[in-house]
Amino acid sequence: MASEEEKEIMVREFREIFHGRFDAKDARRIFEHCNWDKNAAFNFVLQNEPRKVRQIASVSEDIISHLKTDPEVIEALQDGVKSAVRQFACEQCDNVWWWRVPIRKQVSKCRKCKQKYDPIPKENEWGWATFDCTNCGNRFSAHGEMNVTICQCYNCGHKVRFPTCIIHGRFNKRNRRSDLGHSCEGEGCTSRHHVPIHEVDEDRVYDGEEDDKLYAAAGIATGLKNVKIGPNQGGNKKQQKFKCLSPESRMNKKRVIHPSQRHHSTGSTVGTFLPQDDIASTYVPSLASIREDRGQLGGRGRGGNRGNGRGGKGGTG
Incomplete structure (x- = not known):
């Protein structure tokens, strides 16, 4: 029975x-x-x-x-029921998780507030990403956001525009540290501004501030004292700005980059019965310092075998 x-x-x-x-x-x-x-x-x-x-x-x-x-x-x-692994994010609870859902009804419930959400559009997913260098053919992994993050290839130094995909799955190497630093073009990236490595406080209370200003106003004024302002060679074109998503840079900041839309039920949503063993539940890992994967030509393994986040806690179907 x-x-x-x-x-x-x-x-x-x-x-x-x-x-x-x-x-x-x-x-x-x-x-x-x-x-x-x-x-x-x-x-x-x-x-x-x-x-x-x-x-x-x-x-x-x-x-x-x-x-x-x-x-x-x-x-x-x-x-059998066709399924997909999708990313969900509750802005109210600042909770991010991956969940296996039926293709027919892609819905998941935040474990904190119990609100049901639709998945993040694939073009807006973020987390542990795979990059393919068009210059040397190297495939490597780093933290990034689809259609946004520009990351430096660990093999040739070429700036790779945008991840190929975001990887879901468990990241069990919780206590690894490495001299391989994350390097992207995002604001506040630790490759350009040293950030001390600390444990990520999983239970921290977000203070509502996204402090990306790395220098005080007085320091900026001092640095510009003898600068001569010339004509704008670039016209009115604005340089694309985005935030670095490495755990060091995101420490004590919001986890949610793109919030999920609330699900409007039609009455046919069924609680999930699909196995979730291979799904990471949160985006931010327990340790701030995670090795960036050099990839096929860097001697550090393939990017596709890395996950982001901790397993075991996330959403419910």
């Missing part, structure tokens, strides 16, 4: 495959009718007349008839 936890997973999977048309009570009644045999429960819906299913479940016969011929339902029964 299945345990209560196994029964709950079976109910959620049943509901997801049938697009949430059966509520939890109806799904449980069907499983109880079939002695908690999963195959028998699915066959009960697919092979019986709608009116017979209607005797147990409170779903209309029209909906049952539609589900029996729905190509997406048939595909899910044959191949």
Whole structure:
């Protein structure tokens, strides 16, 4: 006999495959009718007349008839529920996590405030990123943001514009330190301004300040005392600015770079039954200093095998 936890997973999977048309009570009644045999429960819906299913479940016969011929339902029964790993961020709680969600309904709940959110658009994801150098062909890893971060190649020094992808997954090397420093074109990057390495305070209270000013106004005035201002050779073109995302630079600042949009439920969202073992739950790791991966030509491994963040705490489906 299945345990209560196994029964709950079976109910959620049943509901997801049938697009949430059966509520939890109806799904449980069907499983109880079939002695908690999963195959028998699915066959009960697919092979019986709608009116017979209607005797147990409170779903209309029209909906049952539609589900029996729905190509997406048939595909899910044959191949399993298709899923994707997506990034979510709750601005209110300053919480960031990755979660495996069904392709059909990509929704996750913040574990702190219980608000449901839609995923971060892939073009706005950030975290532990893969970069491909167009100059020497080196692939390496560093902290970055899609379509924003410009990072220096560890092999040839070429400035690589934008990550290829953001890597999800656990980062278990919590206590490693290295002389390989992060180097990007972001404001406050530790490659240009030394920042002492400390432990990241996981429970810190954000003080509401993003202090990116590295010099006092008086110091700037002193440095500009004898500077002659000439014509603007660059016209009105503004240099692109972005924030460095290395843990050292983000210390005691907001975790959330792009907040998720709140999910507006249509009533068919089902709590996840998908395994989350390979998903990192938060973006900021427990240690501020994490080795930047030199990549294929740098003798430090491939960028694709690195994750960002701690495992075990994040969102819920």
